[in-house]
Every structure is written in structure tokens, then in C-alpha cells.
Amino acid sequence: xxGGCIGTWGNRYSRQTIHPVxxxxxxxxxxxxxxxxxxxxxxxxxxxxxxxxxxNISTYDARFIVLARSCRTKLITEDSRLRSACPExxxxxxxxxxx
Numbered sequence: 038x039x040g041g042c043i044g045t046w047g048n049r050y051s052r053q054t055i056h057p058v059x060x061x062x063x064x065x066x067x068x069x070x071x072x073x074x075x076x077x078x079x080x081x082x083x084x085x086x087x088x089x090x091x092x093n094i095s096t097y098d099a100r101f102i103v104l105a106r107s108c109r110t111k112l113i114t115e116d117s118r119l120r121s122a123c124p125e126x127x128x129x130x131x132x133x134x135x136x
Contacts, residue, residue: 062086080104092122102126 065082080103082096089099098119105112105126112119112126113133120127128136 058086078104078107080107088123094119094122 062082069082080100085096085099085103088094088102089096092099092102094102098116101112101114102123111128111133112123113128113130114120115130120129
């Protein structure tokens, strides 16, 4: 994974070289540990960060891509930028309804 590549809030820290990627990952792990386990789906953050970096999308969006892949389905989204970045993993609502 390229150094300094984190999406959403992490982008601000790593792009400005405030914190290295490993430190931002540790902050994220601690934050996730504070969430209640009920009604949540665990998503691998390293995989999320790798996809965010590879596709130049936020970690927020990448988490949904990772979740869709783990469920062996496509993410239905009206975010045209995300669909362009991840065409194999996404569908528009119109295309999903046409299937």
C-alpha cells in the first residue's frame, strides 16, 4: 500500500503527513473497538485501506465495497464517481432494478 494513503478523515492526517499510515490504522482499530458489536459487520480495515488507495476513493466508500465483496454481491449506489472507480463492484439503482 502506498505510504500516506488513507481516505475520509485519515486523508487529512496522512496527506498532510501529520501521522503515518500505521498510526492512523491503530487509531481506527481503537475507534472500532468502542463500537457495540450488535448490528454491525466487521470489515477488514487493511483491505479497506488498500482498496481506498488503489481506487482513489474514501475509506468510507471502500468499506462498502469490501462489505459487498464479502457478501458476494454488488453495491447499489447513485454515486457516479464511486461507480466509475469501482465498476466491477457497483451498480446504479436503475441497472439493479433492470436485472
